Amino acid sequence: MTTSAIDKPQINAKIVYFGKLLRSIIAEEFNAHIEYLDDSKSFKSYFDNQSLLSIPDIILIEVDDNKDCFDQVRYIKENPFFQGLIIVLLGVKEDKSWRKKALELKVNDYYTYPFPLEDFCERLNFLVKFKLIKPKLMELAQQTDVVYQIPLSKRIFDLVASGSALLLLSPLFVIVAILIKLESKGKVIYKSKRVGAGYKIFDFYKFRSMRSDADKMLQSMADLNQYANDDTSKNGKTAFVKFKNDPRITKLGAFLRKTSIDELPQLINVFIGDMSLVGNRPLPLYEAEQLTTNEWSTRFLGPAGLTGLWQISKRGQKEMSERERKELDNYYADNYSILLDLKIILKTIPALIQKEKV
Template structure:
C-alpha cells in the first residue's frame, strides 16, 4: 500500500490499481490535489475500508472482481456514503454492477479535465459540509407591541361578549346544511407565515370541486382567455411559424402567447352570486358574521384586527417579487384598507388590490387602524353577494 502524506482535512482517495504506470500518472495529475491511497487488489481495499480508515472516494476499474467489490460496498451501511468513480476498460459494463454509489464512469485513458472537475466538486462538497456554518434563521416579523396588546385585549373581550351569538350561529350552520360548523383553511400571513384560519362554514361541502368550472365568473379576470390561434399576433402577421418556441410539458407552444395567457390569469379569486354559498351563508357573509371565529386567530397572534387579508398559499406564491412581497410585511388582518375602499365593487383589478395592500404595509399606524375600523363598521352591512 502506497500513500501520499496528507494534511488535516485533506481529501482521501482509495485507488484500486496494480498498473505502476497508471498509478504514477494519477499521482502526477492529482497528487497535489488529493491524498491517494493505492491498493492493488479489491480484497485489500475492502480490508482497508473495514479497518475504519477515513475514505472520501474510491476509484477502480471494471477488471475481474469489481462487480463483487461493489456488491460488498452496498451490503455494508457504513460504506454507502462513499462515492465510486469507475474507469472503463471494456466495451460493455454490467449495468447492475454500477447501480448504487458509482457517480461517474470514465473510459480509459481518463479525460483529465473532466476528472479534475469532478474531484474539485467532491472536495468542495466535503469542505462545505465540514465547515462550521450557522444555518440561516430568518427573523420572525412581529406586530408592534401596542397593536398586539390592543388585539389581545379586544379579541378576548369580544369573544367573551359574543359567545352566545357564536353558539347560536354554530347551531344554525349545522341545521342549514350538511358538513362541519367551522371552515378551516391554510393561509399565508405576515412574513409568509402559514397558519390555519377559521370561519363559520358558508359553502357546500363540495365547494372545492366546483371551483375548477367557475373561472369565467371570477371578478378579477382580465378577459376571457380563449386562444384564437396557436401563434402570437406577431407571427401571424409575418405569416411564419413560431419564432419563439417554448417546450412545456413536452408540448410545443409560442412563448409570447404563453406569457399573454399567464398575464390574463387572475391572482385572486372572488365570485359574484357564488353558487357554492348556502342560503344561511349569504346572510353570514353579507353581515361578516362568518368571520367572527377569526377572533380566535387574532387572540393567538395569527392575525390582527386590521391588516392585509391572509391569502391561500396558491395566491401568495404569485406575490413573491420585490414590489408585491411588501404586502406581507404587514400583519394579516380581519379587515383592512382594501376592504373599506373597494369592497363590493365589481371593477377591481389584481394590481389595484395589491397596491392598496402594499400602501397599508408602508403606512400602517394605530391612527390608520382606528380609521379603518370605523369605516369597516359602515361597510359591514352593505348588500353584496361576493
C-alpha cells in the same frame, strides 16, 4: 373503445401503485409513469432500496384485501426519508373505520371507487404542485420572519379587543353553529391554510357558508372569477379569486356573509397571534405563491388582518382591479400605525353590509 394516450388525463408525477383490484382501471385511464407493487414483501423491498433521487412523488395504496395497509402508511410516515411522499388510499368498499384510521394517520386523500377519474387526476396533480409550493413559502417565511415583528402596542390592543369580543359574542357563536348544522351537513367551522405576515402559513377560521363540496366546484367556475379578465392577469391567471353570485353559498351562508358574521371566528386567529384586527387579508396558498415578486411581496411585510384598507375601499366591488388591491396592501404594509388602524376600524362598521353578493 380504448382511450388514446392523448385523451387520457395526464398526471405529472412518478407514481407507485400497491394493489390489484383497481390496477387495470388506473393503468387504462391515466397517462402517467406508474410502477406496480404486488405484495407486502415487494413493498418493503421497493422502499428499502430507494435513493434520494429515485423517491416517487405519489404512493397509491389499496385498502381492500390489504391487511398491511395502515402499517404500510405508518412505515412511510415514520421514515424521515419519505416525508415528502404523497399518500393516497383507494378502496372499493366504503368502511368508516378505515376512513377514521386514514384520518388519524393524516394521509393526503382517500377515494372509494367508483369516483370521477378526471377529478382524481386533478387532485393528484394539485397535491404534487402543493408539495412544490409549500417549501418555497416556508423558505420565504424564514427569510422574512426577522424583518416583520408586530409592535407591542398593536399586539396588546389585539389581545384585549379580540378576547373581549370572543367573550361577548360567545352566545352568538353557539346560535350560528346550531343553524349551520340544521341547514346542511358538514363542519361548522371552515378551516383553510392561509399565508399571513412574513409568509407565515396558518389555519384560517370562518363559519362555513358554502356547500361541503365547494372546493371541488372551484375549477368549473373559473370563468366567473371577477378578476379573471383583469388587465394585470397573465395568461388568464390571476392572484385573487372572487365570484359574484357564488352558486356554492348556502341560504344561511349568504346571510352570514352579507352581515360578515362568517368572519367572526377569525377573532380566534387574532387572539392567538396569527392575525391582527387590522392588516392585509391573509391569502390562500395558491394566491400568495403568485405574489412573491419584489413589487408585490411588500404586502407580507405588514400584519395580516381581520379588516383593512381593501374592506373599506370599494369593498369587493368589481371596479376595484387586482392592481388596486395589491397597491392598497403595499400601502398599508409601509404605513400602518395605531392611528391608521383606528380610522380603518371606524370605517369598517358601515362597510360590513355589502351591496354585491361576492
